[in-house]
Amino acid sequence: MARTGPSEADAALLDHLRGKGRQVSLAQLERWRLAGILPRNERKPLGRGRGSTSTLHPASADIAEAIAMTSRRCRSIYEAVLRVFAADPRHDDLFVLPGVQLPEQAIRSALDWFVEYGDQSLDRRIERLLKRTSTSSDEKSEMIYRLAMTHYRRVRNNPQPTPERFPNPWSLNDDLEIRSFALLAVAKFIGQEEVGPESYAEIITNSRILKKESPKDAERIKRTLESLLIQRQLSEGRVAPTSSDPDSEQVREQLSGVSISRMRETRDKLAFASEAGRLFSCLLGSEIGEPLTARIHEASTSSIDANMLLHAIIPIAENIPGGGWYRMTGMLITILTQPPEDFIDEGYAIALDRLAHAAAPDRFDEIP
Incomplete structure (x- = not known):
């Protein structure tokens, strides 16, 4: 039977979004649900043969508003998801953690997309190039x-x-x-x-x-x-390629074994450490930044990896509306998938724990 219009719940959601200045169509809502991003409406029977009514999932309004803010024509819906996952688009401060509870499968699908198609690092671009060609070794070179x-x-x-x-x-x-x-x-x-x-x-x-x-x-x-x-x-007879980095399929397999709670916790630590690092770089030497700058300085000089990580994640906070999501996602995947032996001393996971505790000691536990 042909659809005659939005359900009562969807009509209420579209009105809510218009009130927030977001023009979203019913077709967009349906695409977001099909992609597993927007929860389906909950149906409640009216009883005695009177049919049923639909009500919005409690998280639907926040998710739809955030996705509407990050969606663009010709932009992958998975990029929009990662932008929301990295930083709440309703705020320009990473100390305000995303209040949008995206479904787990939406996050996992978006990370898989990033590894396979969204990562524009040279290594991933070369990997995709080699998958598309079956030419000789000289031509590949x-x-x-x-x-x-x-x-x-x-x-x-x-x-x-x-x-x-x-x-x-x-x-x-x-x-x-x-x-x-x-x-x-x-x-x-x-x-x-x-x-x-x-x-x-x-x-x-x-x-x-x-x-x-x-x-x-x-x-x-x-x-x-x-x-x-x-x-x-x-x-x-020949020298094997020097690359020991996991390919995209191996990274995706490793991510599948990471719990969603650890993904979210690592994202939170990156957000706090990045924002604190940005303040540290601006206020170093000023009494205004104490005691935060002293804690960040101590944590970032505790190891080579901690120092390298701090400087790698500061640009996340410096460019939240732009490419911050991209660096946040890349660093998140690196921390979640790379083994400790790939790092210089303690590894980025432990270094991030130190930086996150320095940024927010009341929120993140101190490590030995």
Whole structure:
């Protein structure tokens, strides 16, 4: 039977949204329900053959308002979900945690979408490129090289603010260094033999980390590394790709084993630590920021990972309406899926616990 109009509950919801200045259609509500984002109305029988009536789920009004604020034409509905999950769009302060209780499946589906399609990091773009092609190794190497060159030129021309606070151990000062980064991407996904032992060793020794060494020591390190690569290539026939990072399918599988409560708790910690970090960077040295800035300083200098994490998440709070959701989602997935051995010392999960406690000691427990 053809629909004659919105139910009583939906009509009330649409009126509520109009009162908030949000123009939403009945078709949009139905699409959001079909995607598992908006809870279905609850039906109550009237009794004695008089049919039934529908009532809104208690969370529907908040969810619909938030999704209406983050939805745009040509924007994936999953991006809208992640924007709401990362920060309540009704506020511009991450200390105000999202009051929108999105359904668990909506959050999980949105994270899966991000890993598979939304993550625009170079590694994920290369991974998607390789899935779409079945060409030879040489052709794949050339495709990766061109993609990486374009990516790193864009990074050089449009640097993010984070490196200004925390210098990268690498640099992108000229095309030679960009070419080095592009060759490292080829080595990572195809194998070091595609770059060659000599070139690969030279790129590594030219990093800013090893530039601190004397020219004599740097040359010695280069020769040693080159010799090891040649020996490995001769003994194994080829050098395996250097990438040990999990691919998108592995990340999605790992996320499926993470409880929704841990996802939300990690999101809350990132929000508080990011907002506190932003205040710390603005008020450091001022009595106005005490004792918050003192606590953040102590936590961020407790380990290398804590210091790196703080500078990585400050831009979340600096760009809430823009790309903050993207960095928040990327950091959330990293913390939830990467094993401790991938980090320098204590790992981002423990570092985040320290930063979150420093940001809000009454809310988050102190760790030993």
